[in-house]
Amino acid sequence: MPKKVLNSDLVKNYLEHIKNEKKVSEQTIKTYENIGKNIPFNLLNGQPTIIKKLKDLYDNPNTLQLYLNMIILVRRHSDEEVDKLIKFRNSLSDSIKETRKANLDKMDDKLPPLEYIENELNDLTGIRYVINYIMVNHGLRNKDLNLKFVKVLPEDKDENYIMQKGKNILLNINDYKTDKTHGTKEIKINNSKFLKELKSLNLKDGDYIIPMKNGDKISNIITFNDRILKLTINRLGQNRLVKIVVKDLLNKKDFEKLDQISKDRGTSMEVLLKSYNLYAGNDNKD
Secondary structure, three states: OOOOOOHHHHHHHHHHHHHHHOOOOHHHHHHHHHHHHOOOOOOOOOHHHHHHHHHHHOOOHHHHHHHHHHHHHHHHHOOOOOHHHHHHHHHHHHHHHHHHHHHHHHHOOOOOOHHHHHHHHHHOOHHHHHHHHHHHHHOOOOHHHOEEEOOOOOOOOOOEEEEEEOOEEEEEEOOOOOHHHHOOEEEEEOOHHHHHHHHOOOOOOOOEOOOOOOOOOOOOHHHHHHHHHHHOHHHOHHHHHHHHHHHHHHHOOOHHHHHHHHHHHOOOHHHHHHHOOOOOOOOOOO
C-alpha cells in the first residue's frame, strides 16, 4: 500500500526545494505546479502501477514524457524509487524520435514551398502575423513565443519579453529549451508591418501576447502549444514551418541565414539540419 501522503504536499515540498535552489525559472515552477495538480493518482504508488495509469490516461508519448519528468523529480526528492520510471521514459524518448523522423520523412511531399508561406504571411494580420513572422524569420519554438509585452525590461528577467524600441521590436528570450546553455537570446526585428500588427493588438505594459481568457499567462505547455498550432499558417505548426524555411535556405546555400536561424533558435546549425532530417546521421536532438 502506498503511503498516505497527498500529492499536493509532495509537489509543494519539491517546489519549495527548487525555489530555494534557484536552479529553474518561475515559468518552469508554474508548469510543474499545473502538472502536479492534474495527476489523478497517488505519486507514491508502485512504479508499475504509475506506468499503467499513465498509459491508460495518455496516448501521446510527448504528454506521457512531460508527466513522467515531473513524477520522477518529485519521487526522487521524496527518496522513492524511480528506476523503472526512468527506463519507461527512455523508451518513450526513442519512440518520439522514431515517430518524429518518420513524420518528417512523410512531410516532404506534402509541405508547400516557402514562397507559398511568404505569400500567406503577407495576407495575415494581428497576432497571426506576429506569430508566423517570428517562426518563419527566426525559427523560434512554441515555448519561446509565450511573450510578455513590456515597456522596460525588468532587472530580474525570468520570462520572455517583447518590447518596442523606436522603430524596432526587441525580443528578450530567457525561458527556452536550451537557456541553461546559451543564456538570454536577444532578437531585433525591423519590419514596418510587424510593428503595425503588434500595435494593433493594443497591448498594455505587462500583457501577454497570447493570454488566457482572464489575461493571465498560459502556464500549461500543452494548452499553449495547441493555441500556437491554431494560429500558424494552414495549421502547419512550428515543426513544419521551420522545416520549410530550413530546407529552402539549404537548397539556396544561404548559410548566413541558416546560421542566424540556428542562433535565434538556440542551437547549432548541425543540430538544426539533423533535427529536420536534412543532414546525414539524423538524431533529432533539436
